[in-house]
Amino acid sequence: MFSNHKYIAFExxxxxxxxxxxxIWLQTLVPxxxxxxxxxxIFGNLIGRRIGEMGGFQYMEFIIPGLIxxxxxxxxxxxxxxxxxxxxxxxxxxELLVSPVxxxxxxxxxxxGGMVRGLSVGAIVTTTSVFFSxxxxxxxxxxxxxxxxxxxxxxxxxxxxxxxxNSFDDISIIPTFxxxxxxxxxxxxxxxxxxxxxxxxxxxxxxxxYMVNTFRYGIxxxxxxxxxxxxxxxxxxxxxxxSSCILLLRRGTGIRT
Amino acid sequence: xxxxxxxxxxxxxxxxxxxALKGISLEVEEGDFFALxxxxxxxxxxxxxxLSTLVNRxxxxxxxxxxxxxxxxxxxxxxLGVVPQEINFNQFEKVRDIVMAQAGYYGLPRxxxxxxxxxxxxxxxxxxxxxxxxxxxxxxxxxxLMIARALVHEPRLLILDEPTAGVDIELRRSMxxxxxxxNEQGTTIILTTHYLEEAEQLCRNIxxxxxxxxxxxxxxxxxxxxxxSQVFVFDSADExxxxxxxxxxxxxxxxxxxxxxxxTVPAVIQINEVFASLDRKSIPVRSMRNxxxxxxQLFLTKLNN
Numbered sequence: 001m002f003s004n005h006k007y008i009a010f011e012x013x014x015x016x017x018x019x020x021x022x023x024i025w026l027q028t029l030v031p032x033x034x035x036x037x038x039x040x041x042i043f044g045n046l047i048g049r050r051i052g053e054m055g056g057f058q059y060m061e062f063i064i065p066g067l068i069x070x071x072x073x074x075x076x077x078x079x080x081x082x083x084x085x086x087x088x089x090x091x092x093x094x095e096l097l098v099s100p101v102x103x104x105x106x107x108x109x110x111x112x113g114g115m116v117r118g119l120s121v122g123a124i125v126t127t128t129s130v131f132f133s134x135x136x137x138x139x140x141x142x143x144x145x146x147x148x149x150x151x152x153x154x155x156x157x158x159x160x161x162x163x164x165x166n167s168f169d170d171i172s173i174i175p176t177f178x179x180x181x182x183x184x185x186x187x188x189x190x191x192x193x194x195x196x197x198x199x200x201x202x203x204x205x206x207x208x209x210y211m212v213n214t215f216r217y218g219i220x221x222x223x224x225x226x227x228x229x230x231x232x233x234x235x236x237x238x239x240x241x242x243s244s245c246i247l248l249l250r251r252g253t254g255i256r257t
Numbered sequence: 258x259x260x261x262x263x264x265x266x267x268x269x270x271x272x273x274x275x276x277a278l279k280g281i282s283l284e285v286e287e288g289d290f291f292a293l294x295x296x297x298x299x300x301x302x303x304x305x306x307x308l309s310t311l312v313n314r315x316x317x318x319x320x321x322x323x324x325x326x327x328x329x330x331x332x333x334x335x336x337l338g339v340v341p342q343e344i345n346f347n348q349f350e351k352v353r354d355i356v357m358a359q360a361g362y363y364g365l366p367r368x369x370x371x372x373x374x375x376x377x378x379x380x381x382x383x384x385x386x387x388x389x390x391x392x393x394x395x396x397x398x399x400x401x402l403m404i405a406r407a408l409v410h411e412p413r414l415l416i417l418d419e420p421t422a423g424v425d426i427e428l429r430r431s432m433x434x435x436x437x438x439x440n441e442q443g444t445t446i447i448l449t450t451h452y453l454e455e456a457e458q459l460c461r462n463i464x465x466x467x468x469x470x471x472x473x474x475x476x477x478x479x480x481x482x483x484x485x486s487q488v489f490v491f492d493s494a495d496e497x498x499x500x501x502x503x504x505x506x507x508x509x510x511x512x513x514x515x516x517x518x519x520x521t522v523p524a525v526i527q528i529n530e531v532f533a534s535l536d537r538k539s540i541p542v543r544s545m546r547n548x549x550x551x552x553x554q555l556f557l558t559k560l561n562n
Contacts, residue, residue, distance in 0.1 A: 005364025012361025019354070091345035095406070098309045099362035100334035257271070257312040 017113025066188030076118030080158030114155030143218030267317030
């Protein structure tokens, strides 16, 4: 396939993905914004006042990066998992599979779709956060890099979930029983330095912990983790997940008979 | 004539151990209108699935327009348009968006995609519905939408898996006309159908597949010539006598009711002779028809054999 044809195919997939979530914006864009606003009001404003400082910052300031990252992670993941599984379920994925679009273009298109939704919701949450606290981004490049890479990681993870899913239950199990606990235990609402050494070690095994803290470093300039290692971990996740997705597409797992 | 499709020793065993294809070999010439017939579960859809890469084959070699589908993935897919048996588009999308997306997957620039989209939606009578959500279309319209979608990149080979299933007779005939038209313009067509009349009307060559094997692969003309007798149903304008007989060797009579009778006529006897004989008996024939479709008669014979 010529490169301009590949680009047209990629663009088609991305536009289709954006149209899909934009068409149902009441389900895709508004609920996360409302949920996160409630977090700001309840945890940041009402309870946060009593907590005082966390990691050297006002509690509201402390939780903002984690809540933005939570929105990006959940929405990048859910966009890809629901879209690709939906296409599997309706068999419309066959449109793509019989066409000459290379596997990596299909995958990149879905990742881009997941990133656009994840970052759109992230932008809505960031804008909302301005009403609750001043947002002075200390390291813009690190902030941007970590949010983009995190969005890629969870878009890829969502794709793998969709490939193996056989029912709508299968696409909600991982977000409910794996993703949500990892996010909540990933230092969104607290600093791991508050934890006993054993639980600090357990937290260090949670990849989301590195993502949230690196993002917090980008915004606040303070972090519980080594930023370099955090980027290394993100890069390794992207490489491993991307390779796995390509392998699954090549084998036709879950999509070809 | 160049070969559009070449299948050699194609085998497919599903993970549950079911052998859907037991080493079929088949060639379809370029420009042909080819029927792939067989009962349910015979392996037709598996064969089409392999051609369209939706089914991974166990073994065998498949080439499209002389190019191996494994080594020339892009070129062979570009030459191929597939209309599946089941509706397989997103029913929440608009008609136009479905066709435009397919054009995009084949790398068509937006302007060309838009022109082709209009061309095929108009040809298939869907242009007025272009901004409607596809779920609001009738069953026949959904099938036509799948044909428009499959044609938007103007493939040289079109595979139709039961395209007229559940479609009313009027629409079926208009689809036949449309398909004949695109075949005359050079598109090779492979058709699977349960309507044997459809295959007989449209197709020049035929393969019958049963239990994963090709049991017949010939031209429609030669296949129909294999019929050694045909059963015709006659309607008489006058009431038939109870002892009505016909004085022709090899022709047997069966009276259905007071005005209707069946004649089983060997292939060696011309219909003119039958009419002459009926004329001698002063039987005024109002109408005559085949009792069963000729291809259906042969199809059942082949399967039973």
